[in-house]
Amino acid sequence: xxAQLLQFLFSGLTVGATYAxxxxxxxxxxxxxxxxxxxxGEFIMLGGMLAVFFTQAGLPLPAALxxxxxxxxxVGILIEKLAIEPVKGAETVTLIIIxxxxxxVIRGLVQVFLGKNTHSLPAFxxxxxxEILGATLMPQSLWVMGVTAIVVVVLWYFFxxxxxxxxxxxxxxxxxxxxxxxxxxxGVLFMSFAMSAALGALGGILITPITLTSYDVGIMLGLKGFxxxxxxxxxxxxxxxxxxxxVGILEAMGAGYLSSAYKDPIxxxxxxxxLFFMPRGLFGAKVTDRV
Amino acid sequence: xxxxxxxxxxxxxxxxxxxPFVLPNSFYLDLAIRMxxxxxxVLGLNLLIGFAGQISLGHAGFLGLGAYxxxxxxxxxxxxxxxxxxxxxxxxxxxAALVARPIFKLKxxxxxxATLGLGIIINIAVRNEAQWTGGPxxxxxxxxxxxxxxxxxxxxxYWVVAALLAVSVWASLNLIDxxxxxxxxxxxxxEVASRVVGVDVVRYKVAIFVMSAVFxxxxxxxxxxxxxxxxxxxxxxxxxxELVTMVVIGGMASVYGSVIGAVLxxxxxxxxxxxxxxETVAFGAILxxxxxxxxxxxxxxxxxxxxxxx
Amino acid sequence: MPALLDVSNLSIHFGGVKAVQDxxxxxxxxxxxxxxxxxxxxxTTLFNLITGVYKPTAGEIRLDGESIGGKSxxxxxxxxxxxxxxxxQICMNMSAIENVMVGAHLRLDRNLIKAALRLPGLTRRDAExxxxxxxxxxxxxxxxxxxxxxxxxPYGALKRLEIARALAMKPRLIFLDEPAAGLNPKETIEVDxxxxxxxxxxxxxxxxxxxxxxxxxxxxxxxxxxxxxxxAEGTGEEVRRNPDVIAAYLGAHx
Ligand SMILES: Nc1ncnc2c1ncn2[C@@H]1O[C@H](COP(=O)(O)OP(=O)(O)OP(=O)(O)O)[C@@H](O)[C@H]1O
Ligand SMILES: [Mg+2]
Numbered sequence: 103x104x105a106q107l108l109q110f111l112f113s114g115l116t117v118g119a120t121y122a123x124x125x126x127x128x129x130x131x132x133x134x135x136x137x138x139x140x141x142x143g144e145f146i147m148l149g150g151m152l153a154v155f156f157t158q159a160g161l162p163l164p165a166a167l168x169x170x171x172x173x174x175x176x177v178g179i180l181i182e183k184l185a186i187e188p189v190k191g192a193e194t195v196t197l198i199i200i201x202x203x204x205x206x207v208i209r210g211l212v213q214v215f216l217g218k219n220t221h222s223l224p225a226f227x228x229x230x231x232x233e234i235l236g237a238t239l240m241p242q243s244l245w246v247m248g249v250t251a252i253v254v255v256v257l258w259y260f261f262x263x264x265x266x267x268x269x270x271x272x273x274x275x276x277x278x279x280x281x282x283x284x285x286x287x288x289g290v291l292f293m294s295f296a297m298s299a300a301l302g303a304l305g306g307i308l309i310t311p312i313t314l315t316s317y318d319v320g321i322m323l324g325l326k327g328f329x330x331x332x333x334x335x336x337x338x339x340x341x342x343x344x345x346x347x348x349v350g351i352l353e354a355m356g357a358g359y360l361s362s363a364y365k366d367p368i369x370x371x372x373x374x375x376x377l378f379f380m381p382r383g384l385f386g387a388k389v390t391d392r393v
Numbered sequence: 394x395x396x397x398x399x400x401x402x403x404x405x406x407x408x409x410x411x412x413p414f415v416l417p418n419s420f421y422l423d424l425a426i427r428m429x430x431x432x433x434x435v436l437g438l439n440l441l442i443g444f445a446g447q448i449s450l451g452h453a454g455f456l457g458l459g460a461y462x463x464x465x466x467x468x469x470x471x472x473x474x475x476x477x478x479x480x481x482x483x484x485x486x487x488x489a490a491l492v493a494r495p496i497f498k499l500k501x502x503x504x505x506x507a508t509l510g511l512g513i514i515i516n517i518a519v520r521n522e523a524q525w526t527g528g529p530x531x532x533x534x535x536x537x538x539x540x541x542x543x544x545x546x547x548x549x550x551y552w553v554v555a556a557l558l559a560v561s562v563w564a565s566l567n568l569i570d571x572x573x574x575x576x577x578x579x580x581x582x583x584e585v586a587s588r589v590v591g592v593d594v595v596r597y598k599v600a601i602f603v604m605s606a607v608f609x610x611x612x613x614x615x616x617x618x619x620x621x622x623x624x625x626x627x628x629x630x631x632x633x634x635e636l637v638t639m640v641v642i643g644g645m646a647s648v649y650g651s652v653i654g655a656v657l658x659x660x661x662x663x664x665x666x667x668x669x670x671x672e673t674v675a676f677g678a679i680l681x682x683x684x685x686x687x688x689x690x691x692x693x694x695x696x697x698x699x700x701x702x703x
Numbered sequence: 704m705p706a707l708l709d710v711s712n713l714s715i716h717f718g719g720v721k722a723v724q725d726x727x728x729x730x731x732x733x734x735x736x737x738x739x740x741x742x743x744x745x746x747t748t749l750f751n752l753i754t755g756v757y758k759p760t761a762g763e764i765r766l767d768g769e770s771i772g773g774k775s776x777x778x779x780x781x782x783x784x785x786x787x788x789x790x791x792q793i794c795m796n797m798s799a800i801e802n803v804m805v806g807a808h809l810r811l812d813r814n815l816i817k818a819a820l821r822l823p824g825l826t827r828r829d830a831e832x833x834x835x836x837x838x839x840x841x842x843x844x845x846x847x848x849x850x851x852x853x854x855x856x857p858y859g860a861l862k863r864l865e866i867a868r869a870l871a872m873k874p875r876l877i878f879l880d881e882p883a884a885g886l887n888p889k890e891t892i893e894v895d896x897x898x899x900x901x902x903x904x905x906x907x908x909x910x911x912x913x914x915x916x917x918x919x920x921x922x923x924x925x926x927x928x929x930x931x932x933x934x935a936e937g938t939g940e941e942v943r944r945n946p947d948v949i950a951a952y953l954g955a956h957x
Pocket of ligand 1: 391
C-alpha cells in the first residue's frame with residue numbers, strides 16, 4: 103500500500119521535475135514578452151536527442167551534455183532574433199503560429215537528420231535501485247530532482263540578487279517603465295529565450311535515461327509544461343515549479359491507480375478544471391486589463 | 394462588403410463546373426475532391442481564426458470525431474450513415490461547447506493549448522480503443538447511401554463536394570456581412586469596444602468555435618465515406634497544423650483565401666512526396682515566413698496589390 | 704424625480720493603487736456633466752467602472768434607481784449606456800461605416816442561420832442600417848469617409864467615428880473620454896459643437912476633457928477628481944471658485 107504510493111510519488115516527482123523545468127521556460131519567455139512559446143517542448147526533445155547523438159558520436163559524456171544544452175540555447179536565440187523580434191507587438195494568434203512553425207521546423211529537422219527511432223541514454227550513475235520503505239528509487243531520479251533543485255536555487259539567486267536578473271524581472275512587471283529606466287528589453291528577450299531553451303534541454307537530457315526520447319516527444323512534454331505553468335499561475339516562477347511537481351505526481355497517480363493508457367489526458371482534464379474554478383492558477387496575481 | 398464580393402463565387406462555380414471535363418485522369422479528380430473537402434473545413438476554421446481572431450490547434454480532432462462516428466456507428470451498431478454523421482456532429486458540438494465555455498473567458502494562449510490538448514487526446518483515444526476503431530491501423534467505412542441511391546463513383550462524389558463547397562463559400566460571404574459576422578470581426582478588432590456596444594463576446598466566440606468544429610466533424614464524415622477508410626492520422630496534431638497553415642497562407646479573414654490555401658496545401662504534399670520527412674519542415678517554415686513577411690496571406694496581399702478590396 | 708445616474712461611495716483598488724476612492728455624485732437626465740482632474744486622477748477608471756469594464760471594489764452605482772454595479776458592459780449597453788475611449792478602440796479590420804453599424808448591434812437580428820442564408824428581411828434591414836449609419840457619419844462630420852477603411856483614416860476622424868458608433872446605440876447616456884485630446888484647435892471647436900448637438904438631441908452627456916474652455920463652455924455641472932478622490936462638485940462657477948480646486952490645480956502646475 104504505502105510502498106506503492108511511495109513508488110508513484112517517486113516517479114511523479116521525477117517527471118514532475120522535468121515539467122517544472124519546462125514550465126520555468128514558459129514563464130521566462132512569457133514574462134519577457136507575453137509570448138507563449140509553443141516550441142518549448144521541442145527544446146526538451148532537442149536536449150535528449152542531441153545528448154544521444156553526441157555521445158554516440160563518441161564525445162565524452164560531460165562534453166556531449168554541454169553541447170546538448172548549448173545547441174538548443176543557440177536555437178532559442180535564433181528563434182528570438184529571426185522570428186519574434188521582427189513581429190514585436192503582433193497579435194497573440196500571430197505569435198502562436200510563429201512559435202508553432204518554429205517547433206515544426208525543429209521537429210522536422212531532427213526527424214530528417216537523426217531519424218524516427220526511439221533512443222536512450224545510459225543513466226549517469228548506474229542502474230542499481232535504491233530501496234526506500236519498500237519502494238525503489240533509481241539513481242537517475244535523484245539526478246533529475248537534484249539538478250532541478252539546484253537550478254531553482256540558482257534561478258532564485260539570479261533574479262533576486264543580480265542586476266541582470268532584476269532587470270529581467272522589472273521588464274516583466276512593466277516593459278515601458280523598464281525601457282524608460284534604461285533596461286535593454288531586447289536583451290532581456292534574448293536572454294529569456296536562451297535560458298528557456300537551455301532549461302528545457304537540461305530537463306530533456308536528465309529524463310532521457312528514464313523515459314527514452316524520440317523526435318516527437320516534444321509536443322506532449324511542452325503541453326504538460328504549459329499545464330504546469332498555468333496551474334502555478336502563468337508568469338509565477340515558484341508557481342511553475344510547484345505546478346510541475348503537482349502535474350507529475352497527479353499523472354503518476356492516475357497512471358498507477360486508474361489507467362496507464364490514459365495518463366496523458368490527465369493533466370489536460372486537470373487544466374480545464376483549474377481554468378474553470380481558479381483561472382489565475384495557484385499563485386497568479388490578479389490583474390485587470392488596462393483600457 | 395458590396396456586390397463584387399460575390400464575383401469570386403461566380404468564378405468559383407464556373408471553375409467547379411468545367412473542372413471534371415478538363416482533368417486528365419482520376420488521380421486529378423481525386424485531388425480536386427480532397428481540395429474541395431479541405432476548402433470547406435478551412436472556411437469554417439478561417440471564420441474562427443481569421444475573422445474572430447481565435448485559434449484552434451485541434452481541429453483535426455473534431456474532424457476525426459466525425460470520421461470515426463461515420464465508421465464506428467454503422468459498422469458496430471448498424472446505424473444509418475446519415476444518422477451516424479449527425480450523431481458525430483452533435484457530439485462534436487457538445488464537446489466543443491463544453492471546452493469552449495470556460496476557456497473563452499480567458500485569453501488566446503489558453504485556447505490554443507486547450508485545443509491542442511483536446512486534439513491530442515481524441516487521437517490517443519482513437520488509437521487506444523482498438524476493439525472499436527481498429528487502433529493505429531484504422532478501419533474501413535461503409536459506403537454512403539441515401540434513399541436507395543449510393544454514392545460510389547468519384548464523379549458523383551465530385552459533384553456533391555463541389556456543390557457543398559459553393560454553398561459554403563456563399564454562406565460564409567453572407568455571414569461575414571451580417572450583424573453576426575460584424576460582431577465577430579468587431580470582437581477581433583477591439584474586444585472592449587464590442588463589449589460596450591452590447592456584444593456578448595464569450596457567446597460569440599463559443600458560437601463560432603462550435604460552428605467551425607461541427608463543420609470539421611461533418612467534413613470528417615464526408616472524408617471517411619469518400620476514402621472508405623479511416624486512420625488516426627486524420628485526427629492527429631500534424632493534420633490540425635496543416636489546416637491552420639491553409640488558413641494562414643491563403644489569408645486570414647479572407648473567404649477566397651481559404652479556398653486558395655486549401656488548394657495549394659493539398660497539392661503540396663504531392664509535390665513534397667519525394668522528400669521524405671521534409672514535409673514537417675516545409676509546413677513550419679511556411680507558417681513562420683507567412684506570419685513574418687506576408688502576415689495577411691496570399692489573397693488579401695494580392696487583392697490590395699491590384700487595388701481591389703476584398 | 705430620482706437622478707438618472709447615482710453613484711455612491713464608489714471605490715476600486717489595483718493592488719496598492721487606490722484609483723477611485725469613495726466617490727459619490729449623481730447626474731440628472733438631460734444635462735452635460737463633466738469630470739475633470741489631473742492626469743491619473745481616476746477619470747477613465749470611473750468611466751470603466753460605470754460602463755462595466757471594471758468591477759468596483761466597493762460602492763454602488765444606480766441607473767434609474769436600479770443597481771448596476773458589477774454588471775457586464777453588454778448588460779449596460781442594453782440599458783442605454785454608451786461610451787467612447789481615450790485610447791482609440793476602433794476596429795481596424797473593418798470599414799468606417801461597419802464600425803458605426805456595429806454600434807447598432809443590439810437593435811438587430813443576430814441570428815446565425817438567417818445570416819448565413821441571407822434571408823431577405825435581414826438584408827433589407829442591413830441596407831437600411833447602412834443608410835442610418837451614414838446619416839450618423841454625416842452628423843459627426845465624416846461624410847467623406849463613406850467607403851473608407853478604418854485603418855486609412857486620420858486620428859481626428861477616428862475620434863469622431865467612436866462618437867458615431869456610440870450614437871448608433873441610440874443611448875440615453877453617453878460617456879465621452881477626452882474626445883478632443885490630440886486634436887488641433889479647429890477640430891477641437893468642431894468637437895465642442897458636436898458634443899453640444901449630441902446633448903441637444905436629448906442624450907445625457909458625461910464628459911472627461913482636459914480642454915478647460917470646452918468644459919466650461921459645455922458643462923451644466925462639473926466633478927473634480929484628484930488622486931481618486933472627489934475634490935469638489937458643482938456648477939462651473941462654483942468649481943472655479945473652490946479653494947481646494949484652485950490649490951490642486953496650482954499645485955499641479957507649480
Ligand atoms: N487596469 C489597471 N490596473 C492597474 N492600475 C490601473 C488600471 N487602470 C488604471 N490604473 C491606475 O489608476 C490610476 C488612475 O488612472 P486613470 O486612467 O483613471 O486616470 P485618468 O484620470 O483618466 O488620467 P488621464 O487624464 O491621464 O487620462 C492611475 O494610477 C493608473 O495607473
Ligand atoms: Mg483617462
